[in-house]
Amino acid sequence: MPKVKLRMRLFFSHMAVMVVGLSTLLIIGKLYTPQLFVWELVRLEGLGFNLSLVRPRLVEVFQVAWSRGAFWSVIVGGGTAGLMSYLAARWIGKPLQQMEEITRKVAKGELAARVPPYPIPELNRLAVSFNRMATTLEGVEQRRRDLVSDLTHELRTPLTVLEGYLEGLADGTIEPSPEIYLRLASETTRLRRLVNDLQELSQAEAGYLPIHTQPFSLTHLLSKVTTKFADQVPDGGPSLQLVCSPDLPLVLADPERVEQILINLLGNALRYTSTGTITLRTWVEMGSTRLAWIAVTDMGQGIAPDDLPHVFERFWRADRSRSRDSGGTGIGLAISKRLVELQGGTIAVESQLGQGSTFRFSLPLA
Ligand code: ADP
Numbered sequence: 001m002p003k004v005k006l007r008m009r010l011f012f013s014h015m016a017v018m019v020v021g022l023s024t025l026l027i028i029g030k031l032y033t034p035q036l037f038v039w040e041l042v043r044l045e046g047l048g049f050n051l052s053l054v055r056p057r058l059v060e061v062f063q064v065a066w067s068r069g070a071f072w073s074v075i076v077g078g079g080t081a082g083l084m085s086y087l088a089a090r091w092i093g094k095p096l097q098q099m100e101e102i103t104r105k106v107a108k109g110e111l112a113a114r115v116p117p118y119p120i121p122e123l124n125r126l127a128v129s130f131n132r133m134a135t136t137l138e139g140v141e142q143r144r145r146d147l148v149s150d151l152t153h154e155l156r157t158p159l160t161v162l163e164g165y166l167e168g169l170a171d172g173t174i175e176p177s178p179e180i181y182l183r184l185a186s187e188t189t190r191l192r193r194l195v196n197d198l199q200e201l202s203q204a205e206a207g208y209l210p211i212h213t214q215p216f217s218l219t220h221l222l223s224k225v226t227t228k229f230a231d232q233v234p235d236g237g238p239s240l241q242l243v244c245s246p247d248l249p250l251v252l253a254d255p256e257r258v259e260q261i262l263i264n265l266l267g268n269a270l271r272y273t274s275t276g277t278i279t280l281r282t283w284v285e286m287g288s289t290r291l292a293w294i295a296v297t298d299m300g301q302g303i304a305p306d307d308l309p310h311v312f313e314r315f316w317r318a319d320r321s322r323s324r325d326s327g328g329t330g331i332g333l334a335i336s337k338r339l340v341e342l343q344g345g346t347i348a349v350e351s352q353l354g355q356g357s358t359f360r361f362s363l364p365l366a
Helices: 006-046 055-107 121-171 178-206 218-230 255-271 320-325 332-342
Strands: 214-216 239-243 251-253 277-286 290-297 347-352 356-364
Touching: 006 055, 055 121, 121 178, 178 332, 214 218, 218 239, 218 255, 218 277, 218 290, 251 255, 251 356, 255 277, 255 290, 255 332, 255 356, 332 347, 332 356
Parallel strands: 239 277
Antiparallel strands: 214 251, 277 290, 290 356, 347 356
């Protein structure tokens, strides 16, 4: 079947309606109106008027007048209706054609292309939905590009270090020693950790990380994690303190994921605090939604106000070179944020440079 454009279809359907209307009018008029005229003449004769001499002429004149009237009605009416059908078909067809062109552009990768607003409400709603979809696609594409560029940057450093040492060892400019091998091993460990973190982050961002929520007691989990960390604090390092009411209600979350978040927050607190106290605190908020808050407060180096909005971004580190040496990948907080959100909570940070930071997150109560 030949493909006819929508605009033409609309135009022809309007024309068909018009032709049917006009033909009906003409056929019925042609058959019925002269007959009606003759009946009327007969009625007048019945009333006493003598029309027998002029009757054939009157009928003839009426026929001519009717035909001319019908002819001009068809010309003027048909022409106007045809023009209006054409304009209406164009009014609807043109935006659709434009929309199709823009859809093709977006499909080809021109993600900034947008459909303009239309005066027809239904088409306008379609345009708004399309533009929303294009904006989402643009965001996804931008994040993909950022991830690839961040990733390249992150992988390049350990690879350059490894390459340098291995070349030095190969051409004899570096003497093989246990320290050199340890350095090589630590760089490969870093690479492995980066790959693991990335896998976890991509799963968390895509929402594929399995979250098994269940009602459980935070008190038990918090004391377990605090004891584990207290054993790792170096001599003369910061002390760990747990402030937690024993009658804390149960929360509805995944204990393993909550532990993972706590390990990240406490690990950071330890890494960026040399002396003082690191406090793990919980409280309950009884607002419109009932929440348990868990906060990790340290007395460490703190975060500058300009840096605060970026801490949950992946690969972001306040001091890129130093954090890299200390093993940070800048992914931990991005994963924690996603894990908190997947469990229906929120995460926030408050910090003062040189005084310390508080990272807190909420979980729904059971
Ligand atoms: P990293 O593995 O580098 O610690 P994170 O995502 O956990 O990655 O943290 C990102 C950055 O946020 C860190 O590199 C550090 O600059 C800053 N940061 C996180 N926690 C703290 C904290 N408790 N005190 C000071 N800075 C912090």
